[in-house]
Amino acid sequence: MKTLARLLLAAAAAGSLTTPLAAQGRLGLVEQGEYVCALPGDATGAAWIEQEGKAFSIIEGSSYRTDRGNGTYLAEGRQITFTRGPLKGMKLMVLGSGLLQEIGRDGKLTRLRCHRAGPLR
Structure with missing residues (x-):
């Protein structure tokens, strides 16, 4: 009986090693549509300053597109990571x-x- 308990405990411990340690939450999808990226402006000029090369469109599944090509993303909890394509990283x-x-890059x-x-055009 003790041997069976030890085996079950060892199997449970081995299974926990395959679980990602940095998991943020459930996998999901981002709402489809056109996304524009900008930096805040100031009181003397424009309220927002669009950033060239940062705009993207979320398309079907876990895919996106930009003017420079298509890629994929991973939505985990509240964090989105572009995993392939022009916005990789x-x-x-x-x-x-x-x-x-x-x-x-510093996590902030x-x-x-x-x-x-x-919506998508």
């Missing part, structure tokens, strides 16, 4: 419906925000 945090903020939120500007 870019990470975003979901702030609310259609509002995202970039996560820098940057000033860049992306918002859903409308």
Whole structure:
């Protein structure tokens, strides 16, 4: 009986080693549509300054497209990571419906925000 208990405990421990340690939550999809990314402006000029090369469209499944090509993303909990394509490595945090903020290489939120500007064209 003790041997069976030890085997079950060892199997459970081995199974836990295959679970990703950095899991953020459930896998999901981002709302389809056109997304525009911008930095905040100031009181003397434009409220938002669009950033060239950062706009993207979320299309079917876990896919996106840009002017430079298509790619894939992983949406895990509130974090989105672009895994292939022109935006590979870019990470975003979901702030609310259609509002995202970039996560820098240091893990802190940057000033860049992306918002859903409308449906797919």
